[in-house]
Amino acid sequence: MIKNYSIPIHHDDITSLHAGDIIYVSGDVFTARDEAHQLLLKKDVHEIPFAFSDKALYHCGPLMEMKNNEWRVISAGPTTSFRMESFEQDLIKKFDINMIIGKGMMGEKTRKGLENKGVFLVYTGGAGALAADQITKIKEVFWLDELGMAEAVWIFSVDHFGPLVVAIDSYGNTLFRS
Amino acid sequence: MDDNEIISGLVRLIQKAETELPLDVIYALRKAYECEDGIAKIQLENILKNIKIAKETQRPLCQDTGVQTFFIEVGKDFPYIGKIKDLILTAVRKASTKIPLRPNTIDPFTHRNHKDNVGNNIPSITWDFIDGDMVVITAIPKGGGSENMSKLVMLKPGEGIEGVKEFIIREIRNAGGNPCPPTVIGIGIGGGADLAMKLGKKALLRPVGIRHPDNLVAEVEKSLLLEINKTGIGPMGLGGNVTALDVHIEKAPRHPASLPVGMVVQCWADRRASMVIYKDGSFELAD
Numbered sequence: 065m066i067k068n069y070s071i072p073i074h075h076d077d078i079t080s081l082h083a084g085d086i087i088y089v090s091g092d093v094f095t096a097r098d099e100a101h102q103l104l105l106k107k108d109v110h111e112i113p114f115a116f117s118d119k120a121l122y123h124c125g126p127l128m129e130m131k132n133n134e135w136r137v138i139s140a141g142p143t144t145s146f147r148m149e150s151f152e153q154d155l156i157k158k159f160d161i162n163m164i165i166g167k168g169m170m171g172e173k174t175r176k177g178l179e180n181k182g183v184f185l186v187y188t189g190g191a192g193a194l195a196a197d198q199i200t201k202i203k204e205v206f207w208l209d210e211l212g213m214a215e216a217v218w219i220f221s222v223d224h225f226g227p228l229v230v231a232i233d234s235y236g237n238t239l240f241r242s
Numbered sequence: 243m244d245d246n247e248i249i250s251g252l253v254r255l256i257q258k259a260e261t262e263l264p265l266d267v268i269y270a271l272r273k274a275y276e277c278e279d280g281i282a283k284i285q286l287e288n289i290l291k292n293i294k295i296a297k298e299t300q301r302p303l304c305q306d307t308g309v310q311t312f313f314i315e316v317g318k319d320f321p322y323i324g325k326i327k328d329l330i331l332t333a334v335r336k337a338s339t340k341i342p343l344r345p346n347t348i349d350p351f352t353h354r355n356h357k358d359n360v361g362n363n364i365p366s367i368t369w370d371f372i373d374g375d376m377v378v379i380t381a382i383p384k385g386g387g388s389e390n391m392s393k394l395v396m397l398k399p400g401e402g403i404e405g406v407k408e409f410i411i412r413e414i415r416n417a418g419g420n421p422c423p424p425t426v427i428g429i430g431i432g433g434g435a436d437l438a439m440k441l442g443k444k445a446l447l448r449p450v451g452i453r454h455p456d457n458l459v460a461e462v463e464k465s466l467l468l469e470i471n472k473t474g475i476g477p478m479g480l481g482g483n484v485t486a487l488d489v490h491i492e493k494a495p496r497h498p499a500s501l502p503v504g505m506v507v508q509c510w511a512d513r514r515a516s517m518v519i520y521k522d523g524s525f526e527l528a529d
Binding site (some may be wrong): 084086101125126127129138140141143144146167168169178186188189190191192193196197211212213214215227231239240 | 281509
């Protein structure tokens with residue numbers, strides 16, 4: 065039985081997770097790719113129009129469709145996380161992030177950033193249709209005109225999102241070999 | 243020939259490529275599933291589930307619907323050669339809202355998104371002329387995550403095929419889980435820098451499991467596949483036995499001073515679909 069964790073995840077749960085564990089998560093996530101990372105780092109924390117500390121960060125550039133004035137998610141798997149490596153440690157610190165979801169490896173800076181603090185979870189890359197079916201609500205979107213569909217920050221509610229693999233745990237252990 | 247019929251056929255071609263994988267790829271992924279356990283097996287289980295959902299709901303397999311890429315073989319007696327390009331551009335624009343496709347064409351200077359997946363030189367179309375009066379169009383939408391791991395090297399001829407193998411294995415190791423393994427690797431050897439890369443991409447047109455007709459080339463494909471799978475990178479780079487589903491090589495004669503090698507990496511979503519248009523404007527879709 066794979067365990068489901070709520071977002072925001074409690075620190076005790078973070079410390080109970082180890083690299084290689086397989087879990088599901090349910091709650092709110094915000095998407096951010098390269099451009100959103102740069103924008104979020106540039107802005108003052110009080111300028112950010114959404115609460116971030118109760119959400120997981122999801123490396124994702126979704127495929128969305130506007131129908132009858134409502135957004136619908138078509139396909140929304142993870143994007144290559146390593147592109148965000150150079151920004152991530154600063155973002156973790158600034159926004160108090162304790163859960164990151166993506167795909168592929170992250171580097172030394174992210175590993176350090178998550179030490180005693182959070183986890184990096186990986187979703188199967190390319191499984192966009194599967195992931196979209198686990199997104200239950202599209203709550204908001206920010207900077208859509210400025211950044212475009214893939215780079216904008218989307219707030220999604222997810223339910224039993226996964227299975228996810230703990231790729232970096234809060235003890236600095238990682239599944240990836242260098 | 244009814245232009246609108248052809249355009250809707252082309253939209254269906256793109257939709258088929260984006261939502262359904264060819265049977266040879268599905269078969270290879272199922273076989274990979276049998277070869278793995280633990281975390282690696284879970285990745286393949288997710289992949290196979292995703293393939294099923296995408297096909298049933300006719301939604302793109304991956305949110306990265308790629309750069310629209312077409313390889314076209316035009317029969318020199320096909321009566322509407324001059325129309326083909328415009329029909330493809332119109333179909334890509336239409337497919338972008340109908341399927342839909344993610345707006346994936348961004349001007350490298352202004353960062354402006356073209357929104358309809360059409361821009362200078364995009365969609366990417368490679369033309370080849372053949373005998374006969376029909377046209378075969380193959381769509382291979384190419385995702386960014388795997389394309390980012392593609393690479394060109396100009397080896398010294400003295401490094402030989404051993405040098406080619408070393409280059410490929412080194413790059414596969416560097417790429418790790420980034421290109422969404424298990425991948426399909428297309429390799430172009432010879433020609434010039436541009437032709438090596440083009441042959442690498444063209445090599446992806448060949449179905450998974452089919453070897454090069456030249457035995458010497460086929461042996462190198464087999465030994466590279468074995469070596470790549472020995473790296474242990476595995477599905478999504480999380481460790482496992484299957485890092486690549488196949489390796490395809492295409493070759494051209496090299497200049498005496500050069501040994502160009504173009505490596506094109508394709509993710510597990512080895513998307514590919516073809517359409518044949520006959521001289522009367524009727525058409526068929528195929529894997």
